[in-house]
Amino acid sequence: MVTKLEPKTEGTSGACSVCGSNVTWVEKSWQGKTSLTLRNSSDQKAHNVKSGDSWICSTGNDFAGYTQSVASKAIENKVVWNEVGELSEDEQQLVGGLERVRDVAKGVTSRHHPELSDNSTTFGQINNANMGHLLALMKIKAIKDSV
Numbered sequence: 001m002v003t004k005l006e007p008k009t010e011g012t013s014g015a016c017s018v019c020g021s022n023v024t025w026v027e028k029s030w031q032g033k034t035s036l037t038l039r040n041s042s043d044q045k046a047h048n049v050k051s052g053d054s055w056i057c058s059t060g061n062d063f064a065g066y067t068q069s070v071a072s073k074a075i076e077n078k079v080v081w082n083e084v085g086e087l088s089e090d091e092q093q094l095v096g097g098l099e100r101v102r103d104v105a106k107g108v109t110s111r112h113h114p115e116l117s118d119n120s121t122t123f124g125q126i127n128n129a130n131m132g133h134l135l136a137l138m139k140i141k142a143i144k145d146s147v
């Protein structure tokens with residue numbers, strides 16, 4: 001169990017407020033000024049490292065994992081979802097159409113890729129493409145039918 005990172009003084013160890021790993025405040029001198037910096041308690045390496053325009057947590061042995069989780073967290077936090085509320089009749093029809101196209105495309109995708117799991121990302125991507133093809137063909141049919 002890692003304790004809270006307080007007080008902010010040289011030698012205090014505790015959990016990083018971002019990633020929760022065990023870190024220690026260490027005094028460093030640079031250009032005549034002294035300041036406190038966070039080091040990993042395990043290997044005494046710098047905990048906060050610069051990545052592009054932002055700072056990320058480095059835990060030494062598990063660097064890549066934390067890099068990804070902190071980066072994806074930052075992106076997730078910027079997404080804004082609006083409340084949908086009740087669907088109109090037209091919208092319900094469109095959702096029904098979307099689900100129908102999705103299911104019809106799934107049959108095609110399964111037939112052409114019998115070795116792929118329905119739950120795999122690759123299957124989803126191919127199915128997405130097949131939905132696009134189906135919708136394009138539906139548009140052509142609609143144009144032909146209206147002539």
Ligand SMILES: [Zn+2]
Pocket residue numbers: 016017018019020021047057058
């Ligand atoms: Zn951290």
